[in-house]
Amino acid sequence: MDFELSEEQTLLRESVLRFARGEVADAPLSKDAPSGPGYSPDIWRNFAEMGWLGLPFAEENGGLGGSPIDVAVLMEALGEGLSRSPYLSSILMAGRLVETLGDARQRGEWLAGAIAGGRRLAFAWMERGARYDFRKTALRVERKGDGFVLSGENSMALFAETAQAILILARSGGEAGDEAGLSLFLAPTDARGVTLRTARSVDGGRVSDIVLEGVELGPDALIGPEGGAGEAVGRALDLAMIAACAEIAGLTRRVVEMTREYLKTRRQFGAALSTNQVLGHRLADMFIAAEEAKSMADMAAMKAAEEADDWRGFAAAAMAKCAAAGEFVGAEGVQLHGGVGMTDELQVGRFYKRLFFLTTLFGDAELNLRRFAA
Amino acid sequence: MQLAFSDEDLGFRDEVRAFLRQNLPDELRDRSMRGLHPRRDDMIRWQKVLAQKGWLVPSWPVEHGGTGWSAARRYLFNKEYFLSGAPQVTAFGVSMVGPVIYTFGSDEQKQRHLPGILSSDIWWCQGYSEPGAGSDLASLRTRAVRKGDVYVVNGQKIWTSYAHYADMMFALVRTDPDVKKQEGISFLLIDMKTPGITVRPIVGLDLEHSLNEVFFDDVEVPAANLIGEENKGWTYAKFLLGHERNTVARVARSQFQLQRLKEIAAAEGLADDPDFTRRIAGVEVDLLALEAMELRYLSQEVAGKKLLAEPSILKIKGAEIAQGIKALAVRALGPDAMAYAPESERAARNDPAPGGDLAHGPMADHLYQRAATIYGGTNEIQREIIAKTLLR
Numbered sequence: 001m002d003f004e005l006s007e008e009q010t011l012l013r014e015s016v017l018r019f020a021r022g023e024v025a026d027a028p029l030s031k032d033a034p035s036g037p038g039y040s041p042d043i044w045r046n047f048a049e050m051g052w053l054g055l056p057f058a059e060e061n062g063g064l065g066g067s068p069i070d071v072a073v074l075m076e077a078l079g080e081g082l083s084r085s086p087y088l089s090s091i092l093m094a095g096r097l098v099e100t101l102g103d104a105r106q107r108g109e110w111l112a113g114a115i116a117g118g119r120r121l122a123f124a125w126m127e128r129g130a131r132y133d134f135r136k137t138a139l140r141v142e143r144k145g146d147g148f149v150l151s152g153e154n155s156m157a158l159f160a161e162t163a164q165a166i167l168i169l170a171r172s173g174g175e176a177g178d179e180a181g182l183s184l185f186l187a188p189t190d191a192r193g194v195t196l197r198t199a200r201s202v203d204g205g206r207v208s209d210i211v212l213e214g215v216e217l218g219p220d221a222l223i224g225p226e227g228g229a230g231e232a233v234g235r236a237l238d239l240a241m242i243a244a245c246a247e248i249a250g251l252t253r254r255v256v257e258m259t260r261e262y263l264k265t266r267r268q269f270g271a272a273l274s275t276n277q278v279l280g281h282r283l284a285d286m287f288i289a290a291e292e293a294k295s296m297a298d299m300a301a302m303k304a305a306e307e308a309d310d311w312r313g314f315a316a317a318a319m320a321k322c323a324a325a326g327e328f329v330g331a332e333g334v335q336l337h338g339g340v341g342m343t344d345e346l347q348v349g350r351f352y353k354r355l356f357f358l359t360t361l362f363g364d365a366e367l368n369l370r371r372f373a374a
Numbered sequence: 375m376q377l378a379f380s381d382e383d384l385g386f387r388d389e390v391r392a393f394l395r396q397n398l399p400d401e402l403r404d405r406s407m408r409g410l411h412p413r414r415d416d417m418i419r420w421q422k423v424l425a426q427k428g429w430l431v432p433s434w435p436v437e438h439g440g441t442g443w444s445a446a447r448r449y450l451f452n453k454e455y456f457l458s459g460a461p462q463v464t465a466f467g468v469s470m471v472g473p474v475i476y477t478f479g480s481d482e483q484k485q486r487h488l489p490g491i492l493s494s495d496i497w498w499c500q501g502y503s504e505p506g507a508g509s510d511l512a513s514l515r516t517r518a519v520r521k522g523d524v525y526v527v528n529g530q531k532i533w534t535s536y537a538h539y540a541d542m543m544f545a546l547v548r549t550d551p552d553v554k555k556q557e558g559i560s561f562l563l564i565d566m567k568t569p570g571i572t573v574r575p576i577v578g579l580d581l582e583h584s585l586n587e588v589f590f591d592d593v594e595v596p597a598a599n600l601i602g603e604e605n606k607g608w609t610y611a612k613f614l615l616g617h618e619r620n621t622v623a624r625v626a627r628s629q630f631q632l633q634r635l636k637e638i639a640a641a642e643g644l645a646d647d648p649d650f651t652r653r654i655a656g657v658e659v660d661l662l663a664l665e666a667m668e669l670r671y672l673s674q675e676v677a678g679k680k681l682l683a684e685p686s687i688l689k690i691k692g693a694e695i696a697q698g699i700k701a702l703a704v705r706a707l708g709p710d711a712m713a714y715a716p717e718s719e720r721a722a723r724n725d726p727a728p729g730g731d732l733a734h735g736p737m738a739d740h741l742y743q744r745a746a747t748i749y750g751g752t753n754e755i756q757r758e759i760i761a762k763t764l765l766r
Contacts, residue, residue, distance in 0.1 A: 034715070034719055126709050128710070128730065129642075129643060131642075131643070131708045131709070132708065132709065155709065155710070155728065155729075156709045156710065156712055156713065156728065156729075197725050197726065197727065197728050198728065199713050199714075199715050199719070199720075199723075199727050199728045199729070200713070200714060200715040200719065201712045201713060201714065202711070202712060202713070202714035202737060202741075207712055207713050207728050207729075208728060209726075209728040209729075267506075268508060268509050268510035268513070269509075269510045269513075278754065278757075279754070331744065334579070334744050335744070335747055335748065335752075335753075338508055338509070338748055338752060339503065339508055339532065339533045339745075339748060339749075341744075341748070342578055342579055342585070342744060342745050342748065343576055343577065343578060343579070343585075344577040344578060344579060344581060345576070345577070349579040352579070352744075353579065353741075356704075356711075357712055360704075360708075360709060360711050360712050361709070361712065363708075364705055366649060366650075366653070366705075370649065
């Protein structure tokens, strides 16, 4: 049992923090602009140069062979810097699935491109009404010659508009609700019949609803066994959820830090707010929640790294705690900042919104409690 | 104790209900339902409709345009009003500066300023908070120095809602820096077009512009715009806060939003979800308790009891419940709640925005409602008031 970072992990953390805390580049990480891709392609290229886009992938696939713990180290540091990027969806979800299920040619084409930063994948796994249960996917696949035709709708795909291709979860057989019968297809974003409706996400990223109308794909678009992708999708989503827990740990730590600084600096009634015992206790509760989140995120990453028997149930427990902590710490951070906490200018509000996003992407605390109980 | 209203009062309630059903524009109702702020011009038009009916300022004295309704009727009106989806009347003129002017203003001030409030042609804003004076409002430093017939005003206000719409501001200014802080404050009416005033927008969490900073650089305000006596401004400000009290619980507004929450939950397939239903029940029961408290305090007030800590209870619970309802609404939306863009971006599209129609509004309101526990005296300050009352 050892929660300390290795020398390599410490180096990784420090180099990510240099980006995330703005020593390498400041505004682009968190800047929220109405137009554009919703993240910084320059920083994404930097990520590629640093090797981070290959962190979770095996060395024989061109990656760094990092474990879920290494990924957690990276994600936590990114969280501390509020660095919204497509990392979760493009690397940890879509990239991992191509690595796990793709053949050598698909890996060579798409994974190598993703690691190099030149070809980015999006992942479309949500359908309206499915409420976080990918098994409810209904998007239809039909055979046509030796290829496939996809028809249906997908929702809330992250950073899909500027991706080169979208990994689409579809149903080849079985009923909505079954894990069996699910297939993955890689479709170019500009394929005929693919329509994207894109808007900002609450944290300033991009989300797209996707309509597929008779989209014809060749046999090489199928990633993994036809009708047999469900198990790998579930594992990839749980691993990504553990990574999101690490980001929440980083975000909540920073909110506690900035709230602490504010209480020490802001003066009302002739004294610093920090001298008010009630506010001190509120900060203490925020700190406790952030510590719980960090501990659960670390534990979940270690369990996943060791493939412990209970790692997937533990992932749900970790998100139940991290989502509750994320909501609580974010809201208290805004509240204790008072009026300035309500502005777009101050960082605490942006942390609040990123925390909302991450506590929504995999379901909130209640939903993950249910998952844990199941 | 008696629960029922009289038949006459119930008849009155039906009249209010029928009027609102016939006259409230669908667009305004739709925006209320979504939790979006009414647009300025729509609001002015609607207030003129209310004014024509004689219902814009029910609680004002009859000689100034009020209705003379009993407490029961004011309560029934308020409830019907918000349950219909009608937007809250812009408070700055009607509920804030208006009562200060008719209570403490000179005859000349009443004649000059009350008609513009009653016609909704003059938009007011509130110049209270400053960068260094938030919860500790009395430490405000915007300085007003009397020179002949004018006060020369220098300083800065912040969190000024809709200052960019405003024709006039009522402001607390420091006229004596050398006495106890509450005793050197005056209440001034300031024309926003006076040279030396700069309004700068503050973009909120919701990426919308409703808040502002207002800067005063040698702004000359006629001495005739001083309300009451110099250095007595704090008294008038406290009177105004007392006047706001009646709406702090916002029970009917929350009931309206609770109804919307249930609609969203049903549309999202959660009507039979025992966990989610229980979460809604939790906030609904809180709201029932709040309404029961409000009615009890109302009855105590009618019976002549002076309320002390009670309004603070209503403010705390009212704000927390409003936040709780919106927090559940965005949770009911599930992953669709991730999509959020300010209204201007949504309006510029010619296709449906991601997230669907139900998601249009709740997130904007969820973000905005974070302020409910901050403005008008934070919940921390309200708890301080309760504790002081109890431990005195």
